[in-house]
Amino acid sequence: MPEKSSLVRDLESILGRDRVISHPTELLVYECDGLTLSKYGADAVVLPKSTEEVAEIVKCCVQHETPFLARGSGTGLSGGAVAAEGGVIIQMSKMDSILEVNYDNEIAVIQPGVINLDLSDATSSNGYHYAPDPSSQKACTIGGNVAENAGGPHTLKYGVTANHILGLTIVMPDGEITKLGSQSEDCTGYDLVGLFVGSEGTLGIATEITVKLTRNPEAVKTFLASYQSVQDASNSVSNLISAGIIPAALELIDNLVIQAVESHLKVGFPLDVAAILLIEIDGLSSTLTDQTQKIHKICYKSGATNFQEAKSEEERQRLWRGRKEAIGAIGKMTPAFYTNDGVVPRSKLPEILQFNVEAGERNGLRIGHLCHAGDGNIHPTIFYDPDDENQVKAAADTSREILQKCIDLGGALSGEHGIGTEKLNTFKFMFSDDDEAQMLSVRSTFNPSGLLNPSKIFPTGARCGESKIRKTVAGGGWL
Amino acid sequence: MAIIPETEMRNTVWEQIPANEIVAPESKEEISEIIAGANRDQKTVLPIGGGNDLFTANKQFDIGIDLKNLASCFRHTPEDLTATFAAGMLFSEAQEKLEESGQWIPLNPPEKGTSTVGGVISANRFGPRRHRHGTARDWVIATTVVNGEGKIVKAGANVVKNVSGYDLNKLYIGARGTLGILLDISFKLAPIPEKRITFRACFSTPEEALGMSNQMNNSPIEVEALTVAKGRWTAAKAKHWWVLIELMGTEQSLADQSTVLSSILEKSSANRWGEASKEDTQFYWKTAQFGNNEASLPFAEAAISIPKSKVDQLVYNFSMGKPDCSLKILPASGSVILELTEGSDRSTFIDQVSEMGGTVEIIGSGVSSVEDRWPIEPPSLPLMKQLKEHLDPQCLFSPGTFVGGI
Numbered sequence: 001m002p003e004k005s006s007l008v009r010d011l012e013s014i015l016g017r018d019r020v021i022s023h024p025t026e027l028l029v030y031e032c033d034g035l036t037l038s039k040y041g042a043d044a045v046v047l048p049k050s051t052e053e054v055a056e057i058v059k060c061c062v063q064h065e066t067p068f069l070a071r072g073s074g075t076g077l078s079g080g081a082v083a084a085e086g087g088v089i090i091q092m093s094k095m096d097s098i099l100e101v102n103y104d105n106e107i108a109v110i111q112p113g114v115i116n117l118d119l120s121d122a123t124s125s126n127g128y129h130y131a132p133d134p135s136s137q138k139a140c141t142i143g144g145n146v147a148e149n150a151g152g153p154h155t156l157k158y159g160v161t162a163n164h165i166l167g168l169t170i171v172m173p174d175g176e177i178t179k180l181g182s183q184s185e186d187c188t189g190y191d192l193v194g195l196f197v198g199s200e201g202t203l204g205i206a207t208e209i210t211v212k213l214t215r216n217p218e219a220v221k222t223f224l225a226s227y228q229s230v231q232d233a234s235n236s237v238s239n240l241i242s243a244g245i246i247p248a249a250l251e252l253i254d255n256l257v258i259q260a261v262e263s264h265l266k267v268g269f270p271l272d273v274a275a276i277l278l279i280e281i282d283g284l285s286s287t288l289t290d291q292t293q294k295i296h297k298i299c300y301k302s303g304a305t306n307f308q309e310a311k312s313e314e315e316r317q318r319l320w321r322g323r324k325e326a327i328g329a330i331g332k333m334t335p336a337f338y339t340n341d342g343v344v345p346r347s348k349l350p351e352i353l354q355f356n357v358e359a360g361e362r363n364g365l366r367i368g369h370l371c372h373a374g375d376g377n378i379h380p381t382i383f384y385d386p387d388d389e390n391q392v393k394a395a396a397d398t399s400r401e402i403l404q405k406c407i408d409l410g411g412a413l414s415g416e417h418g419i420g421t422e423k424l425n426t427f428k429f430m431f432s433d434d435d436e437a438q439m440l441s442v443r444s445t446f447n448p449s450g451l452l453n454p455s456k457i458f459p460t461g462a463r464c465g466e467s468k469i470r471k472t473v474a475g476g477g478w479l
Numbered sequence: 480m481a482i483i484p485e486t487e488m489r490n491t492v493w494e495q496i497p498a499n500e501i502v503a504p505e506s507k508e509e510i511s512e513i514i515a516g517a518n519r520d521q522k523t524v525l526p527i528g529g530g531n532d533l534f535t536a537n538k539q540f541d542i543g544i545d546l547k548n549l550a551s552c553f554r555h556t557p558e559d560l561t562a563t564f565a566a567g568m569l570f571s572e573a574q575e576k577l578e579e580s581g582q583w584i585p586l587n588p589p590e591k592g593t594s595t596v597g598g599v600i601s602a603n604r605f606g607p608r609r610h611r612h613g614t615a616r617d618w619v620i621a622t623t624v625v626n627g628e629g630k631i632v633k634a635g636a637n638v639v640k641n642v643s644g645y646d647l648n649k650l651y652i653g654a655r656g657t658l659g660i661l662l663d664i665s666f667k668l669a670p671i672p673e674k675r676i677t678f679r680a681c682f683s684t685p686e687e688a689l690g691m692s693n694q695m696n697n698s699p700i701e702v703e704a705l706t707v708a709k710g711r712w713t714a715a716k717a718k719h720w721w722v723l724i725e726l727m728g729t730e731q732s733l734a735d736q737s738t739v740l741s742s743i744l745e746k747s748s749a750n751r752w753g754e755a756s757k758e759d760t761q762f763y764w765k766t767a768q769f770g771n772n773e774a775s776l777p778f779a780e781a782a783i784s785i786p787k788s789k790v791d792q793l794v795y796n797f798s799m800g801k802p803d804c805s806l807k808i809l810p811a812s813g814s815v816i817l818e819l820t821e822g823s824d825r826s827t828f829i830d831q832v833s834e835m836g837g838t839v840e841i842i843g844s845g846v847s848s849v850e851d852r853w854p855i856e857p858p859s860l861p862l863m864k865q866l867k868e869h870l871d872p873q874c875l876f877s878p879g880t881f882v883g884g885i
Binding site: 102104105106107148149151155159160162163178179180182183184185186187188189190191192193194195197198199200215217218219238241242244245246283284285286287289290343344345346347372375376377410411412413414415416417418419423427430431432434435436437438439441442443444445446457 | 556557558559560561581582603613614616617624626630631632633634635636637638639640641642643644645646647648649650652653654658669670671697699700701728729731732735736739784785786787788812813814836837838839840853855856857858859860862863865866868869870881882883885
């Protein structure tokens, strides 16, 4: 065991020895998030229990001129919750209390380490849930969701994290504690809450979050439509949206992912199809019949070979399990995979999915699709062998090609996982130097020293750090 | 570029614009050059939209930039449900263009056809459809802005889900042009439902009206718009509290929802209730938006935002013993608009709202300073001031006209 640094000793004096991790072996867990392609070593990981402790930790890091960042469950896919320049990871998992639930105001005040699904579980008996539902919702924290402006299948109807956050207590990068927003819907002055959500933990550390709660719908229907070509399935999505139908969720899963799901989860997805759509509608029960008929008609007209409704809540949950746990199933099919988070305008889905398949073939890699299709968030999942350096490079190159194509089609680099370290080299596909300078002006307002979560989002001034591309087993990605 | 003759100003009298010079650039590049020049020469700039709510805090500016000529940009992709508009385009014109494809931006701010898209977004105006559709922050997906150095910068993209770089769009919404000049704005859109119907119910007391609204909120009906109104925002001689409810959908779904709603209203204490005729529907919503005497504007209005559970208390406190008071309430978002008469005591309700953790913006006569307009300062004001300094270092854009003197 190497001698503890003065930084570690000072952190221990704030938290005690049991909440400061500095042994190199124990730190390995924190080297990456869901993006396992690159890894970064932290000097220490700390586990605070309160806003005040976070503030003390931050002040200590500033005093030591050491980089620091907050981390939730590490389920992100952009290499965001990693110590890109070393330093201290502030692990928020012990700040996991639901502090207040107020059904009259339809809000909850929570600590950032609360697991996404736990909040919905805690409020469901009163007829409420927390609407953003990333596929990792059994594991991811709402603090992490705030950092990445997380989405999920049902954000098609209910909106992303930013649409559900009213107020924040944050520890600023100098250790000061401040409040943004409130429990009211409107704020006076600039919408700093809207700015903060999705800023990838580079503007401050959220230590209390006021979220909106959403009433559970009276009725829900879930459909599974099958297609003999991915093009037909993606055309179906375009046709539904252009007909003005916005379901609660609209997901596309291609055959490669179906094979993975059925091999390991056996949820009843058809194996003899090229792709399926998982479509969900909700609302007043008597209004769903109309919508069902319209969706049914459009799906068949677009080439669906089968269209079936989940006949029971058990079947519905099973289908969603297939979608939400698909990534875990993929992990059992390939030694490693790389998930891309590009977004395109929805009418461009057929074109980008075709492009992805061709890019995979060109580079000798298999690509599965697990798309939040209704949002245009494509999530191609690139299978590769981490022991084969050529494949590692090909996976990264393929993802880059796909992102360039997304931008060419009028899309964006990330739908729900952010730029992180992963997309630093593609940031300029989308933004000019002036665009970046404007954003950097905002960052320097909050984070003038740059010690908070450096080398994320912005390529200018970002150091490559000690990124180590390692041989690795398949990581746990979520999307 | 053109110097604007008085007759061409859309809704603002020439003499009322406190600018030494008013220009109407015809391109983004011209605006960029003007701002770069203003930055160099340390001149102040006042962006002008429709001129409907041009709050200047009695300040004088060097250059007024009227965006009326920046109205040609229009990109609509119906199949993606997205559209981009130039900031100077009239909001009503933008909506008309979208309606041709059966789509809309489901925001219905109280504007009479003279507000620009940029103005509506800069002021973050909303209307009764906020009940279901929220505000501009839920619909704007991308912006292009000229910043304090005259650089044209963009944020977001024409996709409905995006975490690429900071969401600066959120900052520009409601910033009243103090962080830059909006050039164009992209929206996600919603399909216009097949059919709309309105129900009106009249109640004797605010308790009854708000109680009924809460019941609606707890019902499975998907209400599009809901406003509780009293006084000037109801018919001229009405003494009752109105509850206006808009439902939308297909014929069948409306029939189903109407049945549920009727059953709730039947059991309520409403003096009168029923589905409104087409003509009455127009009258009710117009009255709730603009008042029953358009020629007579309120002396002043206080737009309040408080936690939803506090709405009842605030409304009772304000209306108790005042049978002629005027209020407009969107209960689902905790929005309350009070009419303020000349000489009315503002400090009492401002204190109440402050204690409730809410916000107030006062618009109208007798509001000349930023302290009058935004009497409750947010705790994060120092951060907002720093942000302004970083994004507009020379303080060119409407200095001294926003919250806390920003």
